[in-house]
Every structure is written in C-alpha cells, then in structure tokens.
Amino acid sequence: MAEPHPATDPALGVVIVTYRSSDVIAACIASLRAATGVALHVVVVDNASPDDTVEVIRAAVPDLMGAAEAGQEGIALIEAGANGGFAAGVNLGLARLAANPALDRFWLLNPDCVVLPETPAALASHDPGPRGAAMIAHRVVYGDAPDTIQIDGGVIDRRTGITHNLNQFAPADSPAPDPEHIDFVTGASLVATRAHLERAGPLTEDYFLYYEEVDWALRRGNLPISYCAGAIVHHVAGTAIGSQRMGSVASPFSQYFKHRARAMFLRRHFPAGLIGGAAWSLAKAAQLRAQGHGAEAAALLRGFFGMAPPDPVLAALSPEARAKIGR
Known part of the structure; x- marks a missing residue:
C-alpha cells in the first residue's frame, strides 16, 4: 500500500477499531500493506486507548493520513476521543468510507487479525451471484493454530440466543459451508456491501460489545449472505478484553x-x-x-x-x- 494501485484493481474499504491494541495492531497493518491486487482504503478508529496504541499506529504507517482524508486509498487514523464501544467505532469509520461513492464493500477487521496477501483482493472481487449479498463470509482460523478453523460463519440458537461457529475446530482444509446455512458473519472479519449498509443502516451501538454483527445480519432483509472460499484471515482472539481463546475461559x-x-x-x-x-x-x-x-x-x-x-x-x-x- 506504499504506492497507489492500478485503477483496474478492485477497491475495498476497511474499518479497524482499536482499543488497547498496541500489541497487535502493527502486525495487522503490516499484513494489509502487503496485500496484492487490491486498492485498500483503510480507516483505523481508536476508541481512546489508554495505552500507546496510537503511537504504535503512527510508527507503523509513515504515510499515515488524518481523519479529513479518511476514505482515500491508504491508511487514515481517526481518534474517537472516547470509548463508545465496538459499534460506535465501526460506525464512525463506515461513515467516512461510505462518503466515497467508489467504495461498494466495507471490511470490518479486528486489530488482532493478520491477513494473507491475496485475501483482500479475493474479498474485493468475490462474485456473490445475481442476488447480490448483504455480507461476505470467509474462513477465519486461529492465529496460534492456523491449521484449525475458528469460524466459517455463525448460526443462532433462537431458543437461548447462543451463537455457534460453523466448522469450529475443523481442519483448515475442510470444505466451505453452504452459505444458505449461515445466519451471521463474525465481527472479527466481516465484509458488508453498500446495499446492506443502505438497507440496514449502521450497527446498533448500545450493545457496547458483542452481538452487534449478529443483530446487523438479521436486518439484511432478503439480501443473502455469500461465502468467499478464497479468503483466509488469522485471528488471535482475546487480546484486549479477554475473549475466549482455544483452551481458555473468557474473562x-x-x-x-x-x-x-x-x-x-x-x-x-x-x-x-x-x-x-x-x-x-x-x-x-x-x-x-x-x-x-x-x-x-x-x-x-x-x-x-x-x-x-x-x-x-x-x-x-x-x-x-x-x-x-x-x-
């Protein structure tokens, strides 16, 4: 991402919300900067991190842009000034990116994720078929066990509200799920289309943490969820708030x-x-x-x-x- 990409490369907007992410954000940014065949428009929204997250971001991106330039190709930083929760940070980034009419897809990416060089282009160019899509699911594997799937999309137990990860703990070379069986896409790595954003509106902010993406998926109307088999993201869960990881109990x-x-x-x-x-x-x-x-x-x-x-x-x-x- 140091040099502008050819005009023929597909474009993809990216929103990363950081909070106490100084230990992971540099690796996430480095993986995006190594992406090939795609024009990335990245907005990092920092939710008033009390650590040195912002300083790490500035050191990792010599050509960092300011909030006024958010939505342009490259990486911009928005300092939210307060921690309003995950959805509030995402919505701030989405608003900036959506102002650019050239962007039709928006990737919500956790700062504790690392992406393969070909993954952003796969997500940007994925063909969801004639019905279009609200969201694009893809394979997320455990960062500390990349041969093991964390989630291929999720399903909801309506009797309890518990969500379940499709293909969790299965080998990373397992077949992709039928997208018709996917109820939602994990907020750790979620691509939403402009059509979905215009229909469903922004994420609901009063959850503060968790279930925002599940709620958002249920507001997609008749737009389906698609699955991009060529995209893989490595996710190290629980770095900031103690979410459950393999072999551990959530904080x-x-x-x-x-x-x-x-x-x-x-x-x-x-x-x-x-x-x-x-x-x-x-x-x-x-x-x-x-x-x-x-x-x-x-x-x-x-x-x-x-x-x-x-x-x-x-x-x-x-x-x-x-x-x-x-x-």
Whole structure:
C-alpha cells in the first residue's frame, strides 16, 4: 500500500477499531500493506486507548493520513476521543468510507487479525451471484493454530440466543459451508456491501460489545449472505478484553458484556427465547463455578440478568463507557 494501485484493481474499504491494541495492531497493518491486487482504503478508529496504541499506529504507517482524508486509498487514523464501544467505532469509520461513492464493500477487521496477501483482493472481487449479498463470509482460523478453523460463519440458537461457529475446530482444509446455512458473519472479519449498509443502516451501538454483527445480519432483509472460499484471515482472539481463546475461559469482562448483549439481542429479536436463555445462563454459571471460575460465573449472570458489572469490570471502564452502558 506504499504506492497507489492500478485503477483496474478492485477497491475495498476497511474499518479497524482499536482499543488497547498496541500489541497487535502493527502486525495487522503490516499484513494489509502487503496485500496484492487490491486498492485498500483503510480507516483505523481508536476508541481512546489508554495505552500507546496510537503511537504504535503512527510508527507503523509513515504515510499515515488524518481523519479529513479518511476514505482515500491508504491508511487514515481517526481518534474517537472516547470509548463508545465496538459499534460506535465501526460506525464512525463506515461513515467516512461510505462518503466515497467508489467504495461498494466495507471490511470490518479486528486489530488482532493478520491477513494473507491475496485475501483482500479475493474479498474485493468475490462474485456473490445475481442476488447480490448483504455480507461476505470467509474462513477465519486461529492465529496460534492456523491449521484449525475458528469460524466459517455463525448460526443462532433462537431458543437461548447462543451463537455457534460453523466448522469450529475443523481442519483448515475442510470444505466451505453452504452459505444458505449461515445466519451471521463474525465481527472479527466481516465484509458488508453498500446495499446492506443502505438497507440496514449502521450497527446498533448500545450493545457496547458483542452481538452487534449478529443483530446487523438479521436486518439484511432478503439480501443473502455469500461465502468467499478464497479468503483466509488469522485471528488471535482475546487480546484486549479477554475473549475466549482455544483452551481458555473468557474473562469476567468478556463474560459480562457477551451475556448482557445476548439478553438484549433476545429481547429485540426472539423474546420467547428469554426463558431458555436464562436457563442456559444458570446452567453455564454452575458449570463455571464447578470448574473453579467463580468470578467468571458471577459476571455471566450479572450480565444476562441486567445487573451492574462486577466491581473489577466497572473499574476497567472509562467514564464515557460507563455512561454508554448506563452505569
């Protein structure tokens, strides 16, 4: 991305939201800069990181552009000034990119992802067929186990609100899923079309973390989800907020916000599932306690049943973030 790409290269807008991402963002940016056969218009939105994330970004991108230039080919930085959550950061980036009429696809990419050089071009040029697409799913593998699939797209259990990753833990050379069976695309690496953005609008921001992309997918109307078999992304989960990784239990912070969001999602889309969702939460909390994860169990229950976060979780939030979740 150091030099402009030929006009014949397909264009792709990219939104990366950072928060305490100083340990991963340089590798993510380096992988994008190594992309071939594509013109990338990257906007990095920093949600007021308290660490040196912004300094790392500036050091990694000598030709970094400012917010006023966001949407141009290259990499631009927008400093949000407050942590309004994942969706708020994404929406800020999407608004800048969507102002460029030349961009028809927008890639939401986590800062803890590394992409293969050919992946961006595959996503930018993928043909979804005559029906078009709302979103383009693709293979995401574990960054620390790249021969193992993390997700090929997700499905929703409407009885509990629990989501499941298609092909999770399967070998990375497994066949692709039927896109007709995909309910949503992971927010860690999600390509949305302009048609979807215009139909569904921006992401809903009050989830703060988790389920934003699941909610967004359900607002796609009759636009299908497509699958790009030629794109692979490596994802190292849990670097900033302690999301679950292979062989680990999600942190209390992650537990609280994930299950808070699940309850919100059920109330909005599948209210009949709240009873099953509550039963699942009680059973899962009991399992976590039996395994010695009492803090994680308590955070899960407080999140699902609408209580305030545990004190350590609340202490980790900025005043702006507390206001965002009503605490």
